[in-house]
Amino acid sequence: xxxxPPGPEGPAPAGEVGGGRARSMSSRVNPAFRLFQKxxxxxxxxxxxxxxxxxxxxxxxxxTMRLGLGDKVIIDxxxxxxxxxxxxxxxxxVTTAFFNTGFVMLFEKEYSGSFQGLVVTPxxxxxxxxxxxxxxxxxxxxxxxxxxxxxxLAIDYRPPPQALLLFPVLFLAAFFxxxxxxxFGVVLQKGYQLGTIGNLIIVPLTxxxxxxxxxxxxxxxAQTAVQLSPVTHMIADSREVMIHGGVDIxxxxxITLVLCLITYTGAVVVFKRAVYR
Amino acid sequence: xxxxxxxxxxxxxxxxxxxxxxxxxxxxxGLDLEIPRGQVFGLLGPNGAGKTTTxxxxxxxxxxxxxxxxxxxxxxxKDPEGVRAVMGIVPQGNVLDRDLDLTDNLVYHARLNRxxxxxxxxxxxxxxxxVGLGNRAHEWPLNLSGGMKRRFTIAKALLHEPGILVLxxxxxxxxxxxxxxxxxxxxxxxxxxxxxxxTTHHMEEAEELCDDIAIIDDGRIITRGSPEDLKSRHGGExxxxxxxxxxxxxxxxxxxxxxxxxKVKGRRVRLTSDRPMELARRxxxxxxxxxxxxxxxxxxxxxxxxxxxxxxxxx
Numbered sequence: 001x002x003x004x005p006p007g008p009e010g011p012a013p014a015g016e017v018g019g020g021r022a023r024s025m026s027s028r029v030n031p032a033f034r035l036f037q038k039x040x041x042x043x044x045x046x047x048x049x050x051x052x053x054x055x056x057x058x059x060x061x062x063x064t065m066r067l068g069l070g071d072k073v074i075i076d077x078x079x080x081x082x083x084x085x086x087x088x089x090x091x092x093x094v095t096t097a098f099f100n101t102g103f104v105m106l107f108e109k110e111y112s113g114s115f116q117g118l119v120v121t122p123x124x125x126x127x128x129x130x131x132x133x134x135x136x137x138x139x140x141x142x143x144x145x146x147x148x149x150x151x152x153l154a155i156d157y158r159p160p161p162q163a164l165l166l167f168p169v170l171f172l173a174a175f176f177x178x179x180x181x182x183x184f185g186v187v188l189q190k191g192y193q194l195g196t197i198g199n200l201i202i203v204p205l206t207x208x209x210x211x212x213x214x215x216x217x218x219x220x221x222a223q224t225a226v227q228l229s230p231v232t233h234m235i236a237d238s239r240e241v242m243i244h245g246g247v248d249i250x251x252x253x254x255i256t257l258v259l260c261l262i263t264y265t266g267a268v269v270v271f272k273r274a275v276y277r
Numbered sequence: 278x279x280x281x282x283x284x285x286x287x288x289x290x291x292x293x294x295x296x297x298x299x300x301x302x303x304x305x306x307g308l309d310l311e312i313p314r315g316q317v318f319g320l321l322g323p324n325g326a327g328k329t330t331t332x333x334x335x336x337x338x339x340x341x342x343x344x345x346x347x348x349x350x351x352x353x354x355k356d357p358e359g360v361r362a363v364m365g366i367v368p369q370g371n372v373l374d375r376d377l378d379l380t381d382n383l384v385y386h387a388r389l390n391r392x393x394x395x396x397x398x399x400x401x402x403x404x405x406x407x408v409g410l411g412n413r414a415h416e417w418p419l420n421l422s423g424g425m426k427r428r429f430t431i432a433k434a435l436l437h438e439p440g441i442l443v444l445x446x447x448x449x450x451x452x453x454x455x456x457x458x459x460x461x462x463x464x465x466x467x468x469x470x471x472x473x474x475x476t477t478h479h480m481e482e483a484e485e486l487c488d489d490i491a492i493i494d495d496g497r498i499i500t501r502g503s504p505e506d507l508k509s510r511h512g513g514e515x516x517x518x519x520x521x522x523x524x525x526x527x528x529x530x531x532x533x534x535x536x537x538x539x540k541v542k543g544r545r546v547r548l549t550s551d552r553p554m555e556l557a558r559r560x561x562x563x564x565x566x567x568x569x570x571x572x573x574x575x576x577x578x579x580x581x582x583x584x585x586x587x588x589x590x591x592x
Contacts, residue, residue: 027391034388042376117372117382117433119338121389122362277299277339 031123035131036138039104043139050096054146058088059154066155076214078243085151086238087211091203093144093170094231097177098184098202101136102194105185125272129182133264136178137171144170160245166238169249172256173234177202179263186267186274205231210239230259289314289441289472290335294344297330297496304330306496307344312489314440317463317473319487321480321578323588327496328476329369332445335474336366349440362390365434367444371426372433373418379405379429380414383436390437397436404432408462424455431462442466444475448482460485480578492582499585504578511584512576514538514549517556520569521546534559544569 066081073080108115118128148166151157180202188194209215209231216236218226226232233252240246288311295308305327312318320328333339335346337357346353348360374382380401387397405411408428413421421429427447434442447463448456463486467473477483483490484504491501500511517536521544525531528539535556536548550556553573560571583589 027388027393029388029391031389031391034385037388038374038377038385045376112375113371114374114376116368116370117374117386118389120336120361120366120368120372120434121386122358122391123389124358275338 030127031121032127032131032134035118035123035128036135039132039135040138043135047142050143051146054092054143055150058092058147058150061088062151062155081155082157082243083239084212085155085157086242087206087209087235089144089147089151089166089170089242090173090209090231090235090238091206091211092147093140093174094177094206094234095198095202096143097136097140097174098181099194099198100139101132101178101181102185102188102198103181103191104136105132105182106188106191106194109186110189119275125276126268129179129264129268129271132182133175133178133267136181137174140174140178141167141170144174159242162241162245162247165241165247165249169234169237169241169253169256172253172260173231176230176256176260176263179260179267182267183263183270186270205229206235208232210235230256288312289349290318290474291347292335292344293346295331295334295341295346296343297327297334297339298342304496305334305341308496308498310491310498312472312474314472315470316488317467317475317486319483319490320474320476320493321478321483321487321490321582322476322493323478323582326478326493328478328493329445330496331493332443332474332476335360336364336443337361362437363440365431365437365439365442367427367430367434367442367447369445369449371418372430373421373426375418378415378417379410382418382429383433386433387436392437400436400438404435407435407465408432409458422455424451424458427451427455427459428462431459435466441472441474444473446476446478448477448479456482480582483578490578492578492585494582494586500581507578507581508576511581512578513580513584515551515553515576516574517548517550517553517560518570518572518574519546519548519560519564520544520571521564521567522569523567526564526567531560534563 062081062085065084069080071079075083108118144166148159152159184194184197188197208226209229210226215223215226215232233255237249237252240249290310290312292308292310295305295310296303297305308331320331322328330339334341335348335353337353337360340354349363351359351363353360374385377385383401383404384397387401392400402411402414405414408431410416410425410429410432413425418426418429431442431444431447434444444463448459451459460482463473463475467486467488473486475482475486487504489501489503490507491498492507493499500507502510519525523544525541525544525546528541531539531546531548535552536550538549540547548556553575557571557573560568579589
């Protein structure tokens, strides 16, 4: 840890409080990163509670599908089990980002003292939102990596080299939904409300975004509607790099990046209005 | 970042016409304050008077509708984080993170205040000892009593050695023993020259701790002064109550002893006086054997509030 420059007022006279002993050794590390560190530390202590779900859910889903469909169904030249894999990864990432960040924000705001303890420190609202969104993003990414590893092991999935591009795709997807989690976590007051929002909006978005079918094959208004959903592009880009070994993901990532900036800005505005009234 | 350059000469906290409105409700109305360095200053008022709203504005957690607030030369609206860096803030509720033990809570708080390990490691031990929690460094928040949690909140606020300590209702919800312990800790800090701003609706707390008090009601300061000054100016009469074994002495004799007024009810005599202690001494000297009880009743801040507003502080 680096120290900062000497304090402007020098050391304290003997016996005087608030004279600046601590001020002469000031860390340059941004408080947003400290917030991120703490959230990841706490997450690390409880991650074992999520691993069972993260590992079991995709295995159960895919084995069930394989049992029922075998290799009879082919979509876009790909066996159906492989076709739905990217959607499962994306769904895990976006739901983790949204629910984890949203519930943490809601719980701390409504029930725990830690939120009050945070805002009374010299950390700005922008830094608080950034730290929490970043933590939510990385928690979701961890789940995404774990699920991908499970897929490699459980269903003999062999990722092409282009699959490495999955990381930036999932990062932006997680960031977008973590920022959404902040917005709803700030605005709502009860946990079940967040659950309702997630189950009625977030999960259907992933289903309709091409998780189980080729969204590009839809026509007319249905096609227009799914193209308006950011999840459609996230799943399409994930499928492109994971299954087809392609790299044509720039347009989708640009759209997601713009949405990330909009939702992050929205999260900061909503947070400031709710907390710093 | 860290505490910013500010003036050590002159008041630590200055507000000019500080006002906060929520829609049609004016929570704080035109507050003018100057709090000098090293003083323990109390904002005394009933629930809903505007105390917490004032604290939130002074700590940069709420933007004033009008007016200014300056902390050590830093204008709050321009640099709220800089203001919070020079303050230790103890909010009304507890601020413990339940996912971390006490030491980790303080480490996290230190890092948010940009302290480096070389400075915060020894400081953590110091502040825990200061609040009497030195033997609970690795205790979990859920295992602490209410009084311990409040003391820990003070430890957190002191960790980065702020020049100003701000406490919002520091002993609300505590039992009398815990409250007394908290007062002792705060008096210790006063002895070290720290500037303290506290809000309270407990008059005993204000009298015990504060050098200077502003009484606030409906968002406005209605009077200000030391506890003694307020009682002297607004507290009404000082009273000596004497209960005699038999019939009380004749009224003129009692008035000659320095009483300004008298009410008799059976064996009980209520005497008003500008110098109640002197009157009490004369009564003991002249009628000591005839007295059953003798008490001197000073006006209280409750009476000050009642005389100024027509309501009790606890209404």
